[in-house]
Amino acid sequence: MTAASERDLVLQVVDLQKRYAGGNLAIERISIDARRGEFVSIVGPSGAGKTTLLKTICGLLAPTSGRVVLDGRPVTAPPPEMVLVFQDYARSLFPWLSVTSNVAFPLRKKRLSASEKRRLVDEALDAVGLHDCASRYPWQLSGGMQQRVAIARAVAFRPEILLLDEPFASVDALTRADLEDLTLRLRDEFGITMLLVTHDIDEAVYLSDRVFVLSKPPSVIVAEIAVPLPLPRDQERTRSDALFLTLRNQVHRLIGAHAASTEDADPLAPERIPAR
Amino acid sequence: MRVRRLLGVVTIVVLLAIWEIVARAKANIYVPPPSQIATTFVQQWFSPAFGHDAVPSLWRLLAGYAIAAVLGVAIGIAIGVSVPLYRTLDPLLQVLRALPPTAVIPAGILVLGIGDAMKVAVIAFGAIWPILVNSVDGAHAVARERLDTARNFGLGRGETILFVIVPSALPQVFAGLRIGLALAFIMIVISEMVGGSNGLGYAILSAQRTFSIPEMYAGIVLLAILGFALNALFSLVERRVLAWHVGATEAAR
Amino acid sequence: MRRVDVWLPPLAFVVVLLAALEALARGGALTRYVPPPSAVAVALVNELARGTLAADAATTLATWAVAFVIAVVLATVAGMLMGTIRLVDDAFATLVDLLRPVPSVSMIPLAILFLGLGPPMRVVMIVYAAFWPMLVNTLYGVRSVDPVALDTARNFGLSRADALVRVVLPASLAGIATGARVSASLALAVAVTVELVAGDSGLGHDIAQAEQSSRLAPMYAGIVLSGILGWGINAVFAELERRFVFWSPASRRITEAA
Numbered sequence: 173m174t175a176a177s178e179r180d181l182v183l184q185v186v187d188l189q190k191r192y193a194g195g196n197l198a199i200e201r202i203s204i205d206a207r208r209g210e211f212v213s214i215v216g217p218s219g220a221g222k223t224t225l226l227k228t229i230c231g232l233l234a235p236t237s238g239r240v241v242l243d244g245r246p247v248t249a250p251p252p253e254m255v256l257v258f259q260d261y262a263r264s265l266f267p268w269l270s271v272t273s274n275v276a277f278p279l280r281k282k283r284l285s286a287s288e289k290r291r292l293v294d295e296a297l298d299a300v301g302l303h304d305c306a307s308r309y310p311w312q313l314s315g316g317m318q319q320r321v322a323i324a325r326a327v328a329f330r331p332e333i334l335l336l337d338e339p340f341a342s343v344d345a346l347t348r349a350d351l352e353d354l355t356l357r358l359r360d361e362f363g364i365t366m367l368l369v370t371h372d373i374d375e376a377v378y379l380s381d382r383v384f385v386l387s388k389p390p391s392v393i394v395a396e397i398a399v400p401l402p403l404p405r406d407q408e409r410t411r412s413d414a415l416f417l418t419l420r421n422q423v424h425r426l427i428g429a430h431a432a433s434t435e436d437a438d439p440l441a442p443e444r445i446p447a448r
Numbered sequence: 449m450r451v452r453r454l455l456g457v458v459t460i461v462v463l464l465a466i467w468e469i470v471a472r473a474k475a476n477i478y479v480p481p482p483s484q485i486a487t488t489f490v491q492q493w494f495s496p497a498f499g500h501d502a503v504p505s506l507w508r509l510l511a512g513y514a515i516a517a518v519l520g521v522a523i524g525i526a527i528g529v530s531v532p533l534y535r536t537l538d539p540l541l542q543v544l545r546a547l548p549p550t551a552v553i554p555a556g557i558l559v560l561g562i563g564d565a566m567k568v569a570v571i572a573f574g575a576i577w578p579i580l581v582n583s584v585d586g587a588h589a590v591a592r593e594r595l596d597t598a599r600n601f602g603l604g605r606g607e608t609i610l611f612v613i614v615p616s617a618l619p620q621v622f623a624g625l626r627i628g629l630a631l632a633f634i635m636i637v638i639s640e641m642v643g644g645s646n647g648l649g650y651a652i653l654s655a656q657r658t659f660s661i662p663e664m665y666a667g668i669v670l671l672a673i674l675g676f677a678l679n680a681l682f683s684l685v686e687r688r689v690l691a692w693h694v695g696a697t698e699a700a701r
Numbered sequence: 702m703r704r705v706d707v708w709l710p711p712l713a714f715v716v717v718l719l720a721a722l723e724a725l726a727r728g729g730a731l732t733r734y735v736p737p738p739s740a741v742a743v744a745l746v747n748e749l750a751r752g753t754l755a756a757d758a759a760t761t762l763a764t765w766a767v768a769f770v771i772a773v774v775l776a777t778v779a780g781m782l783m784g785t786i787r788l789v790d791d792a793f794a795t796l797v798d799l800l801r802p803v804p805s806v807s808m809i810p811l812a813i814l815f816l817g818l819g820p821p822m823r824v825v826m827i828v829y830a831a832f833w834p835m836l837v838n839t840l841y842g843v844r845s846v847d848p849v850a851l852d853t854a855r856n857f858g859l860s861r862a863d864a865l866v867r868v869v870l871p872a873s874l875a876g877i878a879t880g881a882r883v884s885a886s887l888a889l890a891v892a893v894t895v896e897l898v899a900g901d902s903g904l905g906h907d908i909a910q911a912e913q914s915s916r917l918a919p920m921y922a923g924i925v926l927s928g929i930l931g932w933g934i935n936a937v938f939a940e941l942e943r944r945f946v947f948w949s950p951a952s953r954r955i956t957e958a959a
Binding site: 451452453455456457458459460463478532535536537538539540542543544545546547548549550551552553554555557558559630633634637638641642648649652653655656661664665667668671672675676678679680 | 899
């Protein structure tokens with residue numbers, strides 16, 4: 173398996189700044205990147221403008237300054253290679269469509285034969301384990317299953333990179349563990365790069381190859397932490413690994429220190445904590 | 449559930465029975481017993497009078513309502529999806545919606561006379577406002593995440609409207625359509641009472657004026673039946689079209 | 702968004718619309734039965750100044766107010782009874798379901814028969830019409846009361862009546878507020894309607910009279926005034942509703958009208 177540092181860059185966010193409509197500065201200056209097949213997390217306190225960040229990266233919002241580059245091309249509108257999975261699955265899925273129709277929805281724009289589309293949908297549903305629920309409606313399913321539908325819909329589109337906006341915040345702990353492992357499996361199976369935003373530090377460290385720590389608005393990257401934990405990750409083994417605990421404590425301290433005041437963080441020189 | 453319905457029916461039967469007994473005992477020309485109303489009803493409406501009064505009322509109602517529904521939904525959605533249109537027109541709609549719709553009937557009579565055209569126009573005018581306003585609201589208030597999802601997957605404006613905004617707005621569109629139906633009913637009755645020569649509204653009012661009391665009651669009963677039937681039909685259609693919505697709101701609770 | 706950005710576009714639109722109507726009417730493009738807005742405005746001012754229009758509007762408002770209060774009281778009591786006592790609900794639910802979709806205005810000839818053409822007939826008609834939406838919304842409000850709250854109150858020894866007034870009533874205020882708004886607007890519409898069809902006084906009667914003698918400008922003035930009254934009543938009650946339904950956007954358009 174290629175080491176993360178040897179893979180090519182699929183996403184580059186350069187000096188991104190974003191001002192809210194009201195004038196407040198949500199993002200002061202953020203630069204992050206993701207390599208192909210990497211799992212990158214952005215972790216920060218609540219209200220850190222994480223949704224705004226993801227929407228800007230995805231092209232749904234325009235940056236005030238700075239740029240987003242995907243596969244070497246600048247992002248000006250939502251590109252088909254990037255899909256955003258929302259935290260509120262109930263509001264992003266379509267209640268008038270069945271699970272299958274929801275998952276098939278993004279494929280209407282693709283020039284594919286009907287059987288090709290069916291195959292993509294079936295594979296996506298199988299990958300998230302919802303094969304049996306294909307003809308049900310989203311609101312007939314539990315929260316975790318609905319989020320799987322949203323993920324399946326994203327996967328069926330076969331994007332290069334998946335942006336996940338606190339996707340597991342609205343489900344219970346057991347379901348969350350399942351969904352976390354699901355995203356890891358999807359990354360391995362489909363080679364999709366993952367960019368996950370969360371306030372759950374343990375989740376970030378568990379899943380990622382690298383973790384970016386975000387400050388409160390006006391947000392900057394406070395630190396970039398490499399996570400050289402052994403693969404494949406396992407809920408029990410990995411989480412009891414000594415390195416896991418060290419890393420998550422590190423992140424915790426960084427968030428705590430910078431949640432209080434952002435003036436200390438020099439946006440030009442985030443702490444870069446290398447793999448040991 | 450069964451017992452509940454039974455008790456309800458029993459209450460109605462008891463009330464009718466009391467009415468019957470009291471009306472027979474103290475013969476008051478203004479309050480005929482239900483049995484007399486029933487026989488008059490059969491005599492009157494299972495006869496050419498149905499074609500003379502009930503049919504015109506019905507088709508005017510349906511024509512006016514259809515116009516209001518098509519225009520109201522189409523224009524309403526168009527305004528709802530366009531932010532500049534919404535900002536410019538919505539306040540005006542809110543004001544116009546508050547106008548008592550029957551107040552324009554006299555103006556309608558002057559401009560269009562007392563024929564079918566006036567009645568259909570007046571019905572459409574009365575029914576369109578709730579339809580329009582609810583369609584605007586429904587189209588305007590689509591969840592941000594759904595619109596973002598559509599954009600994310602590369603849908604164009606037209607596709608987003610057709611495949612995301614319209615289905616999302618449908619529950620509220622139907623709420624407006626139901627209110628519009630009630631208003632259409634009111635408008636047909638009043639327009640026939642004020643400026644008519646046939647129709648159920650006209651028939652009821654003229655029966656009162658000529659002291660044909662049982663006929664008046666029979667007319668009111670027919671109107672009641674029609675109102676109930678149309679509403680039931682509407683509910684049937686709504687349940688079909690919005691089957692998913694019933695489930696979704698139940699689940700959300 | 703700046704304040705002026707909010708009201709300027711709609712205002713500009715209305716001004717342009719009125720100007721267009723003015724030009725069309727003066728130019729003769731509209732039927733001669735539609736006078737220019739300026740003529741209507743002048744007539745409105747004149748009629749109000751003369752006093753008769755204002756007096757008639759006051760009559761309409763008076764009947765509206767009396768009937769509305771009666772309807773609200775009756776419907777709130779009925780709604781609370783139906784919403785809290787199973788037996789009452791079972792007995793009357795079917796009756797309500799049958800009578801609700803019937804257009805209330807079809808009862809006008811009946812009301813005239815019993816009560817003639819004056820204010821009492823109008824009050825009764827308005828009460829009958831305004832009762833239904835108020836009842837439906839009150840029921841909705843009462844049914845949304847958390848049963849736990851009610852049980853707790855009873856547990857603490859509140860009598861049934863006390864519990865009704867001190868727990869159920871405040872908790873169902875949202876539904877009652879919405880019902881009041883819908884009912885108030887409907888009540889005004891019915892008031893004007895009944896005066897129109899068979900009244901001897903009031904704004905609706907004025908409008909009908911003006912139509913019969915082809916006095917265009919006063920007729921339109923009356924129509925405009927009824928619109929203003931309608932808008933005013935709706936605005937007041939919508940604001941009241943917003944106060945009581947502060948956790949959800951004023952669903953001014955969702956609930957049933959009749």
